[in-house]
Amino acid sequence: MALITVEKLSVRYGAHTVLHHVDMVIEPGEIVTIVGPNGSGKTSLLRAIIGATRPCAGQVSLKPGLKIGYVPQKLHVDPTLPISVERFMRLTDPVSRRQCVEALESAGVPDLLQRQMSQLSGGQFQRVLLARALINRPDILLLDEATQGLDQRGSASFYQQIEAVRRETGCAILMISHELHVVMSASDRVICLNGHVCCEGSPAVVASAPEYRALFGTGTGGALALYRHEHDHNHDHDHDASTQEAAE
Numbered sequence: 355m356a357l358i359t360v361e362k363l364s365v366r367y368g369a370h371t372v373l374h375h376v377d378m379v380i381e382p383g384e385i386v387t388i389v390g391p392n393g394s395g396k397t398s399l400l401r402a403i404i405g406a407t408r409p410c411a412g413q414v415s416l417k418p419g420l421k422i423g424y425v426p427q428k429l430h431v432d433p434t435l436p437i438s439v440e441r442f443m444r445l446t447d448p449v450s451r452r453q454c455v456e457a458l459e460s461a462g463v464p465d466l467l468q469r470q471m472s473q474l475s476g477g478q479f480q481r482v483l484l485a486r487a488l489i490n491r492p493d494i495l496l497l498d499e500a501t502q503g504l505d506q507r508g509s510a511s512f513y514q515q516i517e518a519v520r521r522e523t524g525c526a527i528l529m530i531s532h533e534l535h536v537v538m539s540a541s542d543r544v545i546c547l548n549g550h551v552c553c554e555g556s557p558a559v560v561a562s563a564p565e566y567r568a569l570f571g572t573g574t575g576g577a578l579a580l581y582r583h584e585h586d587h588n589h590d591h592d593h594d595a596s597t598q599e600a601a602e
Contacts, residue, residue: 355417356381357494357526358403363412365398372398374550375412380494385520385527389534389560390547391569396530397427399547400498403528423487423525425480425500433472440467443486453489460522461485462515477508481515488519495519497529509533513540534570 360378364371373395380386388396401407403414404424431437443454451467458464463481466474474482480500487495497516501509517540520527544560546552552565560566 357417357420358528359415360399360403361412361415363399363402363409363414365395365402365407366410371410372549373402373409376547376551378545378551380526380528382493383520383524383526384542385516385540386529386543386545387541388528388530388545388547389532389570390552392532394548396547397498400496400528400530404496417493420494421490421492423490423492423495425483425487425495425497427498427500427502429483431471435472437471438467439469439471439474439482442471442482443489447490449489454485457485457489458482460488460519462518476503477512480504480512484512484515484519488523491523492525494526494528497527497531499530499532501531501533506533516540 356379358378358380360376363373363376363378365373372393376395376399378399388399390396398407402409403416404422405414431442439458440451440454443449443457455464455467458466458481461481461484463478463485466478466482469478471479471482483500484495495516501512504512516527516529519525539557541557543554544557545554546560546563546566546569548569552569553560553563555563
């Protein structure tokens with residue numbers, strides 16, 4: 355049974371329709387990436403899925419009992435607030451220290467439990483947000499441009515960690531990203547959105563689709579191939595070192 359089914363979804367803000375008749379299905383265990391230009395309705399689609407935005411037409415159906423983990427685009431924590439990573443992760447849920455540690459391990463940052471949130475780098479902060487989303491063992495992770503503000507190496511490392519999470523937990527992942535050459539290499543399926551679904555399929559199929567090229571040009575194809583080559587050939591040797599360094 356599908357985890358999420360979106361049928362003929364339309365979203366309007368005032369007189370402006372940002373999504374029109376969007377159909378989408380997310381199956382268990384798959385990594386799906388939504389790409390599209392600014393203003394294409396990507397975040398509105400995620401907000402409709404989690405119930406934060408009410409559609410003007412169509413519907414979103416969730417598998418009964420579906421557990422969702424959400425990693426936002428950004429989260430502001432007052433730097434003067436003395437709060438440890440452990441306390442931050444336990445703010446809204448009565449979870450044990452062991453659960454916190456296991457979630458941080460899954461996010462690739464097992465040693466941050468007692469670190470102050472204000473002392474974290476950008477990469478470490480995003481890993482903590484990922485750990486917090488994983489703490490209740492979700493069936494699906496939703497990520498809204500979760501590498502915003504990270505450099506390319508940090509982004510690549512983060513998405514490699516997402517692949518590891520899927521391997522270890524089996525959870526599905528639905529993510530939004532503007533980093534086409536990095537994120538598409540981590541995806542089973544890509545949905546290109548521009549107010550409606552322009553095209554969808556495997557990364558290679560979407561990268562060669564006329565609708566995709568009309569929006570993004572042809573330059574990302576070479577970058578995608580280069581990243582795939584480096585990722586496939588160097589991942590086994592360099593993953594542990596590059597992940598730790600990028601997280602720092």
